[in-house]
């Protein structure tokens with residue numbers, strides 16, 4: 464596996480001529496990287512571009528060394544990554560097992576392997592006993608775990624987790640944090656909850672005003688806080704977005 468699992472070079476994207484990303488560069492290697500940004504900063508847009516679900520207006524995305532803009536390499540590159548979207552709208556009548564199996568197949572796993580991959584992924588997220596429950600009958604926390612199971616089923620080099628803990632109660636959040644911590648490989652997660660970031664992140668990046676404005680550790684972010692701040696990471700984050708530079 465190359466050191467940089469994800470490389471974004473010169474990424475720009477606008478919606479109806481409103482720029483959201485403008486010439487953004489980012490390298491991601493193994494470990495857990497937390498992506499922070501205020502509502503509307505462009506985190507989901509960045510995830511969708513990195514996952515090949517949205518083509519940027521400009522720039523190049525490379526996954527494990529392969530460019531996903533190039534049609535020839537695209538299919539191969541996309542097998543190296545998985546996205547856990549912010550909200551999962553899987554068909555309610557499909558069971559957890561059917562969903563994970565289908566997504567594994569979609570991501571290029573051999574048909575004969577998909578059943579075992581789904582079994583292992585559901586076991587990993589603690590949903591083995593709910594494998595035959597239709598998605599619509601699962602709780603919110605269980606649905607998030609199905610979304611995580613589909614993402615990990617094919618053991619991708621890169622996992623993009625868009626707000627994995629949103630909407631979870633404290634017990635479910637605890638379970639999710641433990642699961643994410645145990646994933647290994649390269650993980651990029653977005654979160655609004657600083658506690659998640661403190662508990663999980665090896666590296667923190669802040670997206671603000673179309674670019675990455677901070678790149679460092681949680682301790683580096685806390686060091687940006689005014690002396691004596693009680694919630695240093697939050698204060699550091701606010702300092703970054705107020706000054707707008709790294």
Ligand SMILES: Nc1ncnc2c1ncn2[C@@H]1O[C@H](COP(=O)(O)OP(=O)(O)OP(=O)(O)O)[C@@H](O)[C@H]1O
Nearest residue numbers: 478479483500501502503504505506507508509549
């Ligand atoms: N399909 C779209 N069409 C038009 N505008 C969009 C579209 N998707 C996102 N936007 C706009 O682009 C900006 C960035 O949105 P995005 O969802 O990427 O931000 P975010 O950082 O993930 O926000 P949040 O933290 O609220 O989830 C927002 O102003 C949003 O309204």
